[in-house]
Amino acid sequence: MARDPRADILEDDLFPKQKPRIHRVHAHRSTDGTIHFNTGGGFMGINNRQPVQLHKGKIWHFSDEEKSHLMLATAAFTFALGLLMAGGILRINAQGGLEQWLAIVLLSMPVMLIAVGPAFLLHEIGHKIVAKKYGCWAEFRVDPSGLKFGIAFVALTGFLFMAPGAVMVAGLVTRRQNGHIAIAGPAVNFGLFLIGIPLGGIILGLTGATESAAYLEAGAINLKAMVYDIVFWWVAANLGLGFFNMIPFGPLDGAKIKDWSEPVWFCSFMTFIAIIYMWWTGVFSPIDDVALRIAGWF
Numbered sequence: 001m002a003r004d005p006r007a008d009i010l011e012d013d014l015f016p017k018q019k020p021r022i023h024r025v026h027a028h029r030s031t032d033g034t035i036h037f038n039t040g041g042g043f044m045g046i047n048n049r050q051p052v053q054l055h056k057g058k059i060w061h062f063s064d065e066e067k068s069h070l071m072l073a074t075a076a077f078t079f080a081l082g083l084l085m086a087g088g089i090l091r092i093n094a095q096g097g098l099e100q101w102l103a104i105v106l107l108s109m110p111v112m113l114i115a116v117g118p119a120f121l122l123h124e125i126g127h128k129i130v131a132k133k134y135g136c137w138a139e140f141r142v143d144p145s146g147l148k149f150g151i152a153f154v155a156l157t158g159f160l161f162m163a164p165g166a167v168m169v170a171g172l173v174t175r176r177q178n179g180h181i182a183i184a185g186p187a188v189n190f191g192l193f194l195i196g197i198p199l200g201g202i203i204l205g206l207t208g209a210t211e212s213a214a215y216l217e218a219g220a221i222n223l224k225a226m227v228y229d230i231v232f233w234w235v236a237a238n239l240g241l242g243f244f245n246m247i248p249f250g251p252l253d254g255a256k257i258k259d260w261s262e263p264v265w266f267c268s269f270m271t272f273i274a275i276i277y278m279w280w281t282g283v284f285s286p287i288d289d290v291a292l293r294i295a296g297w298f
Helices: 005-009 064-086 098-133 144-157 175-207 223-245 253-260 262-281 286-295
Strands: 022-025 027-029 035-037 137-142 165-174
Touching: 064 098, 064 137, 064 144, 098 137, 098 165, 098 175, 098 223, 137 144, 165 175, 175 223, 175 253, 175 262, 175 286, 223 262, 223 286, 253 262
Parallel strands: none
Antiparallel strands: 022 165, 027 035, 137 165
16 A cells, blocks of 8 residues: 655655655654754754744734844845955055045945845845745844854954854745745845846935945045946845755755755856856856946937
8 A cells, every 4th residue: 555645744665665755844843732843954054942922913024032133144244345355454454554444445345235135145044935835934144153253253354254044944844945045045145136136226226326435535435336346246245145045955955956956956056057157257247247337318
């Protein structure tokens, strides 16, 4: 007699013919009935099996705790990006001294907040909305150790490697639904990448911003250079973040997407790689070949 696939929820199949189709995502129920989410070993530095309270209501719902976590992650991420633009603390002398270096950090932070903030926030919200659509509990939780490590790393090296946190999901989903939840984040980034090219071109045309330059020149703030970098980093950050999360490794989205559908993962991953390759080699530049041409119409 054929095995009921729902049994995978309760026990392991001693003679599996295929991977189980029903998954318990980050979920654990204690003897008193309390539901916990489980990050599976603390890769992100988040406490394992933290109690959660399922809530009912609209899909677009954010608890007070989740809002505070999102704001903290966004603030820390923005500060780290400001340090990145200044080259880290070892570049203080090269940037003309402490005052000049601080000016670069402070002026870069609003640029990065506008340009890169939505790439990070909307990526996570994409996961959250799809997970809740499938009946799961889903909320963003910050990773304190990831924030500390990321800020220290970029401050000392001038390179950014940071895991601000992630959307925690608890519930039962099929392999297909789990793939949909995972691909929602990169899909949001790809959509923002596409939208940012023509919209950025219009903004560049209206403001007359045509190239990147120092934000502070002769004691005056160069707003045009800041606007240009907002457009550039919006496009680049969404493309880069989408590509990075499509890598099929560990907790990244690519591993879950590939587990659901290898063709979908392959086509999506190769789309990001192809665009990055063409941009890197100069074959096609979304900024120079499209956005700046649109800007020329104004």
